[in-house]
Structure formats: structure tokens, C-alpha cells
Amino acid sequence: MLEEQQLKLNWHGNGKRKNDIVWIDLGDLGDLVYPQGPHEQWQDHGLGLLRTIMHQNDLKTDIVSTRAVTSWEQLAPKLRGYKMALMNVRSYTFPVALKAAQIFKETNPDGLVLAGGMHATVAPDEMAGVDAFDKICQGAGEEIILDLVRDPGSFPRVFLGQGSRSMADWPEIDRELWPKPANWKEALANARPRRAVRAMKLERNFNWPMEPECGWGPPPVATIITSRVCPWQCVFCNEASYIPNMGRRPVSMVIDELNALDEMYGVGSVVIHDSMFFQNPKWLQEWIEEYPRRANRLWPYWAAGRADTVRQWPDLFTALVRETNWNLISIGFESGSDRILKLLNKECTEEDNNFAIDLVNRLGDEMVAEGKEPPVFWSNIMLGIPGETDEDAFKTMRMLKRMKRVFPSISYYAPYPGSALGFQLIAEGKSLMSKDNYHRFPDDEKVKGVNYGFYRELLAGKYDAEVNRGLSEEQQQRGYDGMYQQALVKA
Numbered sequence: 001m002l003e004e005q006q007l008k009l010n011w012h013g014n015g016k017r018k019n020d021i022v023w024i025d026l027g028d029l030g031d032l033v034y035p036q037g038p039h040e041q042w043q044d045h046g047l048g049l050l051r052t053i054m055h056q057n058d059l060k061t062d063i064v065s066t067r068a069v070t071s072w073e074q075l076a077p078k079l080r081g082y083k084m085a086l087m088n089v090r091s092y093t094f095p096v097a098l099k100a101a102q103i104f105k106e107t108n109p110d111g112l113v114l115a116g117g118m119h120a121t122v123a124p125d126e127m128a129g130v131d132a133f134d135k136i137c138q139g140a141g142e143e144i145i146l147d148l149v150r151d152p153g154s155f156p157r158v159f160l161g162q163g164s165r166s167m168a169d170w171p172e173i174d175r176e177l178w179p180k181p182a183n184w185k186e187a188l189a190n191a192r193p194r195r196a197v198r199a200m201k202l203e204r205n206f207n208w209p210m211e212p213e214c215g216w217g218p219p220p221v222a223t224i225i226t227s228r229v230c231p232w233q234c235v236f237c238n239e240a241s242y243i244p245n246m247g248r249r250p251v252s253m254v255i256d257e258l259n260a261l262d263e264m265y266g267v268g269s270v271v272i273h274d275s276m277f278f279q280n281p282k283w284l285q286e287w288i289e290e291y292p293r294r295a296n297r298l299w300p301y302w303a304a305g306r307a308d309t310v311r312q313w314p315d316l317f318t319a320l321v322r323e324t325n326w327n328l329i330s331i332g333f334e335s336g337s338d339r340i341l342k343l344l345n346k347e348c349t350e351e352d353n354n355f356a357i358d359l360v361n362r363l364g365d366e367m368v369a370e371g372k373e374p375p376v377f378w379s380n381i382m383l384g385i386p387g388e389t390d391e392d393a394f395k396t397m398r399m400l401k402r403m404k405r406v407f408p409s410i411s412y413y414a415p416y417p418g419s420a421l422g423f424q425l426i427a428e429g430k431s432l433m434s435k436d437n438y439h440r441f442p443d444d445e446k447v448k449g450v451n452y453g454f455y456r457e458l459l460a461g462k463y464d465a466e467v468n469r470g471l472s473e474e475q476q477q478r479g480y481d482g483m484y485q486q487a488l489v490k491a
């Protein structure tokens, strides 16, 4: 056996230290052992990008994932002996980051923890309050990561990072630098046999370094990012206020990367993780021309758009669906009520939403008649928005029932720092999200004063009579028992 292969196996089997630096991949404990849902298994492009840049520049690192252990006791020995730990902290991983950093410091008192990521960008004070974080990078890290790791002492404790001008400057991520699902034998040693069987299935079906099937398209799944920032300013999100604008990755590079992945590992379908794929018509037009022509296969893909731009550019949208196999269309509908859409600064109206729904319903019917796979909505819906009335919520559920083919993705509004509304509710003391509870479970209560009991009953069907008002017989039947409850996602 080649020495390199042997090393890989050793690493995979018992987490032996090979380098002085470790990346700590963050996520809920156990997500890469026996996950609750598919999305927790997705890989982190920020970590992947920075680790690739480091390895290409001879700064070799190991990787340990909080998702690949099931208890903090298991994490500590995996961190022993490292001189430096790096982590990408988002608000929803802040509690895990905090704990992992503390464990790292207890295990390696002289070791350094370098942290960056969205949470460092939007909540630097909260990060700075944690002694275990030695250096905190706000913003993008690709242009400073090498200097930082080589000479951390030359940076202040909290500092501004530097990004590339264009995503064309990013290297392709070396996906073998992403964490693997936990080794099932290790899982067996730590869990009941039935759970170990789940771990074994996960390991077998993960398709590492590609990603697992999640019901969106055939495995192996390739996740990619073609654009970095969405220019709209919805008050619950507005990432444009904290992610600087950056050139989109050229169409040709995206296709080349997918083809290369296909040749190396096989690709079954694609998830385009952009916050907003359906922007920049010139880029989209080129995608329509090039993707069907140059991609090894016309892989179906998941990608996000907005209802108002679907209405603004219906022909472009239709061509994308029909010619590029955009068959899972994620739209941030959020609400079916103009009052709430305004409050959210969504810049979409009930009419825009209905236009997009009618168009996709119609397109789907036509494609079924042609013997083709119809497009399906991934419909993002928020409930429990401060100021929402019962009638607003009924309208939202009514809107959902107008969609003929849909995966509902429903979440209770969560006041994330970084967003205008999040900052406001945090300042008013109304946020129930705290540093040890940024997100836990889908049905978590997120904001003071919101009647979550009502929403639980709404999703359980108690108000179906009100929701169904004005809907056709067929529309009323949509959403089988418990479907909307099951559609509640972590947020």
C-alpha cells in the first residue's frame, strides 16, 4: 500500500495528528455520524476554500469535525498536540465554536485559535468576549489567510480581512480537504448497534468527497457557489450590508469545475448554493447557452430566485427551467401577505408571488404533457414574524397550497445578527437566541411576544377551514397530514 494511502486510512480510522495546524469543522455534534436531516451534512465552502489555499501554499493542516463526534469528551483527544486551530464561525455555529475553542485551549494551553466567518463579521463583540479566540477576522479571509497563519502576531486581535475582487480568482476547492463522515467502527464503539448501523449507512451513501443525496436530485451531489452576495435588502437577511460585492465566477469556470468533478468522482446532480442564483441576466444568458452544450451531462440542479424577478424576466426564467434543467426552484416567498412582505422589505408583492406560482404550475403541466420531469418549488416560508396577524399567516399557508409541486421549507423567523431586523430585535431585548442557543430545533421559540402555540396549531391543521377559504377543491387537498409540520426546518 502506498504510504500516502496508509496515512489517509490511519487518519480516517483514529484521527492521528499529522500536522501542527488543525481546521475545526463546525456543526452540531453527531451531524456526520447519525444526522437528523440531510442539510446538516453539507460541506462548508468557506473552510474548503481557505484550506485549499493553504495547502496549495504548503501550509498543511489536519481536519477535525464537531459533526463527526457525538460528545465533547470525544473531541478533546482529537485536538491534542496542535499548535493552531482555525474555524469558520457562523451565528448558528457560534455555540459549538465557543465550546470547541475552549476545549482546544484546555487541551493545548499554548495553542492559538484563529477564527473568522459570518459571526465574526456581524457580532465581533460577542466573539471578542470569548478569551479562547486569539485572533478574530471580520469579512473575507482568502487574501490574508496565508499571512495570518504564518505570522499571527502581526495582526491585532480583531481585524478586517481581505477578499478577492472576483470569484474568478478563487481556486477550485480540493474537496478531499472536507471532513469525512465518521468512521462507522468508531461509531459502533460509542453507540448502540442500531445507531452504528445508521453511521454505516451514512458512510456508505455519503459519496465523499461529493455530498449525499437529500431528495433534491440523484447522488453524488456537487454543491457549488457561483455568486457571493445578493443585492437585495430584506430586513431579515440583507447580507449585502456585510458581504462586499464581488465578481461572479465565470460560467466557463463553473462548468469546467463540474466536469472535472464528474471525471474524478461522478456527479449525479448539482446544488448551486448561491444566496441568489437568478440575478445578472447576462451571466444567466451565457449559462443557458453554455451549460447544455459543454457540461458532461445536463445535471438537474437546485438554485434560488425571487418572485419579482421571475415576473420581470419570465422568458429568461422559462429558458433556464427548460433548457438548463433547473428543476428545483428555491424561492424566498416568505409570506403570502403584502403587509408582511412590506414589513420585511422583501420588495415582492402577493401578485409577484402568484405570478411565479402560476408560471411554475403551468410550466410543470406542460412538461408533464411532454413526458418530461416537471420543475418543483423549494418554497421558503417564514412564520412567527413579529407583527404578523393570524390572517397574515392564513394567507401564507393559502399561498403554499396554490403550489402544485412543492417542497415546503418552513421556519420560524429567527433574528440573526447582521440583518437589520435581527439587530433591532436584539437591541430591544426581544431575541430569544443567545450564545448557547442560536438555533437548536426547528420548533424553537425565537422572539419574545410571538404566540408559537398558534403556529404549532396552524401547522397541525387546526385552522384549515380558514386557510382553505377561496381555494379550489384540488388546492384544498394539497399538503397531506403532517406535511407542513415535517417541513419545519432548523433556522
Ligand code: B12
Pocket: 039, 040, 042, 043, 044, 045, 046, 047, 049, 050, 086, 087, 088, 089, 090, 091, 092, 114, 115, 116, 117, 118, 119, 122, 137, 139, 140, 141, 142, 145, 148, 161, 163, 225, 228, 229, 230, 236, 237, 238, 239, 243, 273, 274, 275, 416, 417, 418, 439, 490, 491
Ligand atoms: C451555502 C449556505 C448554506 C448551506 C450550507 C451551509 C454550510 N454547510 O456551509 C445551507 C443551505 C445548509 C445553509 C443553511 C443555513 N444557513 Co446558510 N448560507 C449559505 C450561504 C448562501 C453561502 C455560504 C458560503 O459558503 N459562502 C462562501 C464562503 C467562501 O464564505 P464563508 O463561509 O463566509 O467564508 C469566508 C469568510 O467568512 C472568511 N472566513 C471564514 N472562516 C474563516 C476563518 C478564518 C481563520 C479567517 C481568517 C477567515 C474566515 O473567509 C472565507 C472566504 O472569504 C450564506 C450566504 C453567503 N453569501 O455567504 C448563508 C448564510 C451563511 N446562512 C445563514 C443562515 C442563517 C442559515 C440557516 C440558519 C437558515 C437560513 N436562514 O438559511 C441554515 C442553518 C444551517 C444549519 N445546518 O443549521 C446566514 C448566517 C447569518 C449569520 N449571522 O451567521 C447566511 C449569511 C445567509 C443570510 N444572509 O442569512 N446555509
Ligand code: SF4
Pocket: 230, 231, 232, 233, 234, 237, 238, 239, 275, 276, 306, 332
Ligand atoms: S432574503 Fe433572499 S432576496 Fe432577500 S436579501 Fe437575502 S438572499 Fe437576497
